[in-house]
Amino acid sequence: KQWYQRRVRGPGYAIGGLSGGEEKADFWRMVTLCTDHLPQSKPRYLMGVGYQVELVVCSALGCDMYDCVFPTRTARFGSALVRTGQLQLKNTQFATDTAPIDADCSCMTCKEYTRAYLHCLLQEDTTGVILLTIHNIAFQLRLMSDIREAIRADRFPDFIKEYFSIMFPGGDYPEWAVEALASVNVNLRT
Secondary structure, eight states, X not given: OHHHHTTOXXXXXXXXXXXSSOOHHHHHHHHHHHHHHSOTTSOEEEETOOOHHHHHHHHHTTOOEEEOSHHHHXXXXXXXXXXXXXXXXXXXXXXXXXXXXXXXXXXXXXXXXXXXXXXXXXXXXXXXHHHHHHHHHHHHHHHHHHHHHHHHTTOHHHHHHXXXXXXXXXXXXXXXXXXXXXXXXXXXXX
């Protein structure tokens, strides 16, 4: 608060030092502490945060921008990001799967390649990692675009509830996310 009161000039504010292994309950409370004291008129950039649940929750808490190695790092391990979580395309169950990673995704990887082909590439060729990286970054961009559209349409709380029902169809939401969202009047359990 003292730092902000010094009237430091700049185009926006970076929030860092989080996402380094602290408990999620501490993580969201620190994000909230920062966003509660920073002006809403300037962008608030949360450094190093990139898991999809974190992006949705932290957007609700007032963060505007993010960066993270997650979409590229997870591609190196053969994981494709989808609304329900991740597909481990190196697993044998995808060896004969002729579907795209995500039928609703318009990225080059989903338009041109099947899960089976990517599974094959990931066994011995770095091209598979590149194609997964393209998809994972497109996925993150689409998620953030969907968040932006929901905010503009004044339906972000509904978007959050829909998102969580897809990601956690059994309703087994992470408790930290339930608490964080409740702090901004989004109740996942009703």
